[in-house]
Structure formats: C-alpha cells, structure tokens
Amino acid sequence: MLKLQIKNETSRLRAVILGVAESNGPIPSVDEAYDPKSVEHILAGTYPTEAAMILEMEALAAVFKKYDVQVFRPTIIKDYNQIFARDIAFVIDDLLIKANILPDRERELEAIAPILSQIDPSKIIQLPDECHIEGGDVMPWNDYVFVGTYSGDDYSNYITARTNMDAVIALQELFPDKTVKSFELRKSNTEAKDNALHLDCCFQPIGKGKAILHRNGFLIEKEYQWLLDFFGQENVFEISKEEMYQMNSNIFSISEDVIISEKNFTRLNTWLREQGFTVEEVPYAEIAKQEGLLRCSTMPLIRDL
Template identity: 80%
Template sequence: MLQLNVKNETSRLRAVVLGIATSNGPVPKVEDCYDPKSRQHVIAGTYPKEEDMVIEMEAVAEIFKKYDVKVFRPEVIENYNQIFSRDIAFVIEDKLIKANILPDRKREYDAIHHVVDQINPENVIELPRECHVEGGDVMPWNDYIFVGTYSGSDYSDYITARTNTDAVIALQELFPEKTVKAFELRKSNDDPKENALHLDCCFQPIGKNMAILHKNGFLIEKEYQWLVDFFGEENIFEISKEEMYNMNSNVFSISEEVIISEKNFTRLNTWLREKGFTVEEVPYAEIAKQEGLLRCSTLPLIRD
C-alpha cells in the first residue's frame, strides 16, 4: 500500500507520478486546443514534437533517480496527451482527490490505476460533479490550501477556467482544520500573456518561506497583496509577463533546498542560487508550449 503524505509544496519528495510524452498523438486542430498558448503554436507551426518532449521528460526522470525518488509513469494510451499528470489528481495529507477535468481527459486518470489501486480506497476522493477542479490550481501549504479559481458569471465562456467556487467549498469541507484561501485568476481564451491557466502559472511557494509570483495573474490586487504580505516582499521573486508566459513560476521542488527548473530561466535560476537553492536545470521549453511546465507534469504522492 502507498501511504500518501503531502502537506506542502516543498518537503522532501519520496514518490511522484511523472507524466509521459510517448505516443502523444498528432498536432491538435486549432479548435481542439484547451488553452491559448497551444493554439498559438499550432497556428505558427511550432507545436512541440513528440521526440523532443520525450527527451525533456526523461531528463526530469533522471533527476528523480539521482535524488532517490520513486517514480510512477502512466500507462501509455496510443495517440493521447498524458504529459500533465498534475491536472488529473492531487494529494493533500493522506487523500488523493480525483480532479474533475475536461470530460475528454478522463482516460488520463484511468491510466494511473496501477497507482490508485495501491491507495486505501477510503482515501481516494471523488468530488461531486458540480465541483470543477484541477491540480494546477491547488497548493497545500501546511495550515493553508491555496486555490486558484474564477467565479465570474461568464465562467462557462472560458475554456481556461478550470476550478470553480463549488470546488473551493468542497475542499474546505474535506479539510476543515485547514484554511482554504481562494484567489481569483485572470482568464483569457485568446491571449496567453493575459491568461493564468492555473494558480501555479502565476504563483508557487518555494523553500520554507519564499515564493515566485506574477502580479498580473491575479484579478484582485488585494488577493495578490495578501500573498506578498504572507511571504514578505524580500522573499518574493516577481516575474514579468514574458517570464509568466514562459512558465517561470512552474518549477518543481524536490525538497526545501532543491528545485528543478528550466535551463533558460536565467534570471530566476540565478536568484535561486543566490538564495542558497540547488537548481537542477533541465530542457523543458518544448513542453512549455502547451502552457504547462514542471509542476504541471508531476503529481507528488509522498513527501516527508
């Protein structure tokens, strides 16, 4: 049996589901893209090639091996995108919560049944149907659960709005001893530089008390300011619109000291090293074209 344990984003990682890029399928049609960035690359003819993405993901697998992390991979479904394992489920404490995602992605969850089958069924939670939630919007941070959401009345007009108010309420009921703190995110179906697809596209805690943050990703300045006050201005790395577009906030922590980051994130990686982090650099620029990066393609199961 797997004894799940995830209390925050940065404690020492012991087991993880890493997505897989094998048999990723053809380039999607423009009208079938789930986010503006993928669509931009389909139109430009620069959509990532499978062989490049496989190489990028294997680089991450190698780093997990180096740090003695147990890695699970999804079963390969022919011609199907299975890179973003964070979207399909997430772990808080000892519970695995199945994400209610876009209906045509249900098979992605089925492909990790060999992991789910090792978890006590009482700890596998499926939220009610009206609760929309994806793992990229949910961040356990000790006594808090930070959740990215969009509560506008035009919610259904946005294919980029993935987590709704019903899910925020359900999470609070599921973890009554924690404070669930929701943040309204800026959404755009057309402009990837004005769209925070998930909370981890504009914010992520790192280390013990630091964070990467992008102000424009938040619709309500007061909510952004709450995070600045919570972490302290001197502990925050504020990223630009261009850096947000390139997914600089979507790095992944193996521990409070070790962060996997994209090798082109020069400004961020320099700052991290100045702050004492060990930065494991990997190429991930091709995967980033689908508006997801390192955090999106990992589903932590056990952290110390």
C-alpha cells in the same frame, strides 16, 4: 500499499507520478486545443514534437533518479496527451482527490488506475460533479490550501477556467482544520500572456519561506497583496508577464533547498542560487509551449513530514 503524505510543496519528495510523452498523438487542431498558448504554436507551426517532449521528460526523470525519488508513470494510451499528470488528481495530507477535469481528458485518470490500486480506497475522494477542479490550481501549504479559481458569471465561456467556487467550498469541508484560501485568476481564451491557466502559472511557494509571484495573474489586487504580505516582499521573486508566459513560476521542489527549473530561466535560476538553493536545470521549453511546465507534469504522492 502506498501511504500518501503531502503537507506542502517543498518537503523532501519520496514518490511522484510523472506524465508520459510517448504516443502523444498528432498535432491537435486549433479546435482541439485547451489553451491559447497551444493555439499560438499550432498556428505558427512550432507545436512541440513527440521526440522532443520525450527527451525533456526523460531529463526530468533522471533528476528524480539522482535524488532517489520513486517515480510512477501512467499506462500509455495510444495517440493521447498524458503529459500533465498534475491536472488529473492531487494529494492533500493522506487523501488523493480526483479532479473533475475537461470530459475529453477522463481517460488520463484511467491510465493511473494501476497506481491508484496501491492506495487504500477510503483515501481516494471523488468530488461531486458540480465541483470543477484541476491540480494546477491547488497548493497545500501546511495549515493552508491555496486554490486558484474563477467565479465570474461567464465562467462557462472560458475553456481556461478550470476550478470553480463549488470545488473551493468542497475542499474547505474536506479539510475543516485548514484555511482554504482562494484567489481569482485572470482568464483569456485567446491571449496567452493575459491568461493564468492555473494558480501555479502565476504563483508558487518554494523552500526557505520564499515564493515566486506574478501580479497580473491575479484579478483582484488585494489577493495578490495578501500573498506578498504572507511571504514578505523580501522573500518574493516577482516575474514579468513574459516570464509568466514562459512558465517561470511552474518549477518544482524536490526539497526545501533543491529545485528543478528550466535551463533558460536565467534570471530566476541566478536568484535561486543567490538564495542558497541547489538548482537542477533541465530542458523543458518544448513542453512549455502547451502552457504547462515542471509542476504541471508531476503529481507528488509522498513527501517527508
């Protein structure tokens, strides 16, 4: 049996689900896209090829192998996008919470059933239907759970609004000993540079008490300020609108001092090394065209305490 254990984003990783790019299906139509960045690339004729995305995911898998991390992969569904494993479920402490995701994506959960069968069924939680949530919006951080949300009356108008306040309340009930802190995110169906699809598109805590942050991803200035104060301005790497668009906050920690990052993130990677991190660079710019990067395509199952 798999004994789940996730307290935060940075403890030493032991087991992870990594999405797959094989049999990704044809380039979607604009109507089939879930986010404005994908639409941009569909219209421009620059949407990523399956071959390019397979190479990128295998480069990431090679880093996990180097660090002796157990990697699980979903069952491949023909002609179906299964890259973003983070969206479909997430682990907090020893519980795996299934995400209530866009209905079109429910088969992605079926594809990880063989992995879920290795987990004690009492440790798998299905939230009520009214709770909309995706793993990219959820960050366990020791005594806190940070959650990206959107509570506007026009929530249903945004295909980019993935986590609602019902889900935030449900998490607080599930983890009464933690502080579940929600952050209102800026949403746009049409302008990728003004859209924080998930919390990890504009914020991520990393090791050594540091964090990556983008002010404009947050709708409410004081919520952004809270994070800045929580980590301390001297510990925060502020990314620009362009860097948010390129997904600079969506890197992935193997441990407190080892981070996997995209090889083109020159400014970020230089800063990380200056702070004493080991940076494992991988090519991931093609997958980034779908408004997701390294954190989005991984679902950690076990980290050391």
